[in-house]
Amino acid sequence: DKKIEIENNFANQTKEKFDPSISQYEKIYVLINFIIITIFSVKFLEIFNTLTFENKMLYPFSILFTLACVGLILEKNKSAYKFETVRIILLFALFIN
Numbered sequence: 001d002k003k004i005e006i007e008n009n010f011a012n013q014t015k016e017k018f019d020p021s022i023s024q025y026e027k028i029y030v031l032i033n034f035i036i037i038t039i040f041s042v043k044f045l046e047i048f049n050t051l052t053f054e055n056k057m058l059y060p061f062s063i064l065f066t067l068a069c070v071g072l073i074l075e076k077n078k079s080a081y082k083f084e085t086v087r088i089i090l091l092f093a094l095f096i097n
Contacts, residue, residue, distance in 0.1 A: 020076035030070050037066050062091060 022030075044059045051059070069087050072080035 018075075020074075022074060022076070026073055030073055033066060033070050037063055058094070062094075
């Protein structure tokens with residue numbers, strides 16, 4: 001991870017900017033997830049009135065969980081791939097039913 005020092009002129013303090021290096025594979029994976037979640041969100045809005053209460057709660061939860069997982073990947077968090085695995089298993093299980 002590369003860190004860039006930034007000088008704060010107001011307090012005369014030096015702070016480090018968090019800037020993890022992301023592989024090309026991770027960038028493509030995140031981009032694909034953003035495209036899918038955008039389509040998923042639009043579909044959710046289109047069919048909102050026809051959904052049951054449970055599905056009205058499940059759709060936003062899955063959208064937020066996906067965005068959180070993508071954020072963890074971009075931050076190079078150590079647990080990102082554990083959460084991503086859980087997310088994929090849950091979504092797969094939901095779509096099978």
